Amino acid sequence: MSRWKQETAEERFWKFVQKSAGCWFWTGGRNEEGYGLFCLVGECKIRRYIRASRFSYQQKWGHIPSHLQVHHVCRNTSCVNPDHLTALDVHAHAREGKFANLTHCKRGHEYNEQNTYYNPSKGGTHRTCRECMKLHRQKWLRKTADA
Numbered sequence: 001m002s003r004w005k006q007e008t009a010e011e012r013f014w015k016f017v018q019k020s021a022g023c024w025f026w027t028g029g030r031n032e033e034g035y036g037l038f039c040l041v042g043e044c045k046i047r048r049y050i051r052a053s054r055f056s057y058q059q060k061w062g063h064i065p066s067h068l069q070v071h072h073v074c075r076n077t078s079c080v081n082p083d084h085l086t087a088l089d090v091h092a093h094a095r096e097g098k099f100a101n102l103t104h105c106k107r108g109h110e111y112n113e114q115n116t117y118y119n120p121s122k123g124g125t126h127r128t129c130r131e132c133m134k135l136h137r138q139k140w141l142r143k144t145a146d147a
Helices: 009-014 052-061 090-096 130-146
Strands: 037-041 047-051 068-072 085-089 116-119 126-129
Touching: 009 037, 009 052, 037 052, 047 052, 052 068, 052 085, 068 090, 085 090, 090 116, 116 130, 126 130
Parallel strands: none
Antiparallel strands: 037 047, 068 085, 116 126
16 A cells, blocks of 8 residues: 555655744745645546645645635745645736835836736736737737848
8 A cells, every 4th residue: 555545645745844934934845946746646546646735725624616826825835834824816916926026127117007918828827918919919010021
């Protein structure tokens, strides 16, 4: 019998958590962005990985509707303290994310409702300056016209 069959998912999860007064740090595997990954083992030994923060949130607060994402209020991607996690829709998550404090793009254009595009192919959370998109398109059209 495998060791995973002997322990519940919750028991396995807490073995990878280092609690402190504030953030609870995930000590298990992480993805390239620093988010903790937790393996759920289903029937037929099929492994499914989810973000550790998502699992922690669900253990305390319950089901997360499919249109919501888990946001780290503490801005620490390896934190799994459910009191530091909240569920937000993609647009609110983008506004609260790591680039939330940026008010202007790298070319100085203001991020506002008219000038901000949220890319649906990137989950609707990637914010792009519409003015820069327009300039990029014009440059590309000139380049292809010259070819």
